[in-house]
Amino acid sequence: MTKTIGILTSGGDCAGLNAVIRAVVHRAAHYGWTVLGIRDGTMGLLDRPMRYETLDVTKVDGTVMRLGGTILGTTNKGNPFAFPMPDRSTKDRSDEIIEAVRELKLDAVIGIGGDGSFAILRRLATQGGFNLVGIPKTIDNDIGLTEVAVGFDTAVSVATEALDRLQPTAASHARVMVLEVMGRDAGHIALHAGIAGGADVILLPEIPYDLDVVAKKILDLRAGGRNSALIIVSEAVRTLEGKMVKVEHHGGARRYGGIGQYLGEAISQATGAETRVTVLGHVQRGSPPSAQDRLVATAFGVHAVDLVADGKFDRMVAWSNRRVVDVPIADAIARYQAVDLESDLVKTARALGICLGDR
Template structure:
């Protein structure tokens, strides 16, 4: 087993604030401390699957001339579709292109790969790397904060700040027009954004995918607010919350893709009918992914990037860096690739929301 000389880094899945800060930390640690070469793989797995291979060498000059610590998105590009094990081709066929990825890694003569991704990316990239005996280290990123084994993922803090600011702005409009304002936020399987921002932003109702709710429960909370002398209310709902009939609210996009969206509009009509109040809906959408990363995301990204490179130096592959108990640790990828980390129905944040009088859905048995 020879010395480590060259490593790759890629971003996979949806973008978020803080990705460039991770790339910067990986490059600084690998080049500055170990004297390695770092190759940035363009557009996630596609950069190693395409021919010719698509990559760029990352050096310290890149970061001295461009302040990527503060930049949103990812300079490497990313993809959140096109499973390499079932890749859609132009002729409509689906083929297994996993060996193209493996071959691309070995053609570049890489000695390790840093993967910055969410729970889905971790699962797919682990399968790819296992197939090709590739040394992988993961860095968790997702605005949904639903990666297992870590308290925080890169991008979450910034997204919560964006939602909280939106609630601050909506409150004034709601008060001025005596309205119920509904804010639909991201969160397919987990309601971490909704509950964190909802508490911080003074919401009266927070609906998350993990808990059932009733229209009467929402209406009772609004009536209570009105009885207390307030003529407006704020509601935060995660996009993955289902209709009262148990169906997902979705919208169709070009290319035949279906995405979550529309639960805010669905609830608006029913809340207006049930309470007689005027309602309005705001959908933040991709605004939550963009912008300058928060202090917490920059700090997390920097600590994660350094630790990921150190794991490669120690040849401790098959692990993901994580934040637990106010510090950076690392965990086996097997503990991560088990599906999304959801809110506990009686966890501290949901209990805090209930203690504040916020309606968060029907209380399940303890």
Template sequence: MGETKRIGILTSGGDCAGLNAVIRAVVFRAIGTYGWKVLGISKATQGLMSRPPEFVPLDIEKVDRLLTAGGTVLGTTNKGNPFAFPMADGQLVDRAQEIIDGYHLLGLDAIIGIGGDGSMAILRRLAQQGGLNLVTIPKTIDNDVDITECSIGFDTAVNTATEALDRLHFTAASHSRVMILEVMGRDAGHIAISAGIAGGADVILIPEIPYTIANICGKLRERQEQGKDYSLVIVSEAVRTETGESISSTDPSGQFRYGGIGQYLANQIAVCSGAETRVTVLGHVQRGGTPSPLDRLLASAFGVAAVDLIAEGHYDRMVGWRDRQVISVPIAQAIAHYCVVDPNSTLAKTARGLGIYLGD
């Protein structure tokens, strides 16, 4: 079995379904196959920043029932870049060395970081600066990490958005309304286009493809002429107004937030078409709940593969999914490009082929 290693695992950035399934897989593989010790780091890098470092010893019994649990038992945060960490007095302080020291205080041989492109960029910078042995696993409901075809959390988010469209369909038909569903996705429209096709939307709006209110209303009139006096619209939160303005806000902590494009569209559609409109903002419902079977499978495969990379001494790599198998690539390569929807992709062509208004 070789030497007994001590490895850490942390979840960073926004939560999503499937994180606990990754933790479970890592513990099963690390302890069950290699006889290692696994420490769960609390609240992402903040656990390593604390003194003493905050962690939970993990064993198979503790994680055995985590496969179907949503969220993350380790806690997470998407605030506080350690290289410019906001202090109570308003100052931004570089606390990276504290995190590096926390890794060494725990006597870790390696650490597995589960996060999106932003989290991975920070973790890699810490690893490069402090000589940490790092392997990463992609998770984001936005599915915007390059190289991997799927990130953990995406499939569950699409399932949730699709179910919402299924439910809104009947209300729309009953009241002859235009129902607008606003979904997450940051600056990429993967959730909207996937759920829109799966949920039978009539209009799909994503940040990557421009649209006009006139053409949306034209699509609604076309349906009315066909005897269909209701419609479903799904829109990604990062879609801008017709004139190119971003609808967003800043919360009291200074965090940037998208939100409001659904209501903007409802107002514009009501004016140009006379249709009665209603808006549903799905919000964080997309992040929570029981992970889908696909997210459980990916989480399990990624967790096992990440541990095996450590066993092989292969660091500074991200595991991913391509061509129906797990791969690993340099982290720098995985985060070099932001993965958005290609306007000429198969899904875009499929939407147009089904008569869905996709913009243009």
């Protein structure tokens, strides 16, 4: 039976999204189905006329897979259940999206997103009675029930390369280099890149730190003959007073940013070391996808289409024990995945003598 699938990317962009789209289109072609690419997440379904395009294998060749970002566009604004209006009020526009799904005669919607996007899409699907399959993507890697999400490996690779580049300049100038990375409320990027990039100190939001402990690590390195140090810190790490460091952006949105500079100054005062701070920011999102992200994204896209073929909906594709599986979306978004303090990677960092800021 011929089907029409809608696919959209939602939330922040990351590397590997185009590899997912490519895989979905190619697998759908195997079944003889049509794929409609929705522009800019749910915004493409809110606008009139609706913004979408028919995707076929000629539009998503191997070149697309290599590109960062998303060819469909995405947005992390405009919750349809509380959509911001010009007069600063909010309006429930969910019915407009549901009507768009019906008008396009979509047999299923494949949403590529994080926990926030899944919560909105699942609510829309439940209210509108349409079929939904989710594919996890987030550089933060904090979605539950999957060992990895699309985009995480590339973000770690970028952060690791940054440490590789900072190390020689730190040694050349006898400096302490502080690298601030993304991750929202989870420290997965900092932990993975810190170990892979040879950091001396890794600070995570899951582990409260003591500045005296960090300072002692740097002073011990100096006493041992080292003239430099590398520190990687996740953006959600708090100040010594327990405050979150955030920056206000256009429209009043407040997002993490600035803990690196705060720590750089505090460490300089505590140790007398010359410090420099680098904030990677969106550089972690914009890179071409790593080989691992391309593989995971492709496997996820194929499995998502197969779920549609099997009539299995309200499911999220996941990676577990080197296999592609699927789990209930509700269970995945209910189990936030922060860094497990008893995990092998945390134990590895400690075994290597990396300072995690605690006593």
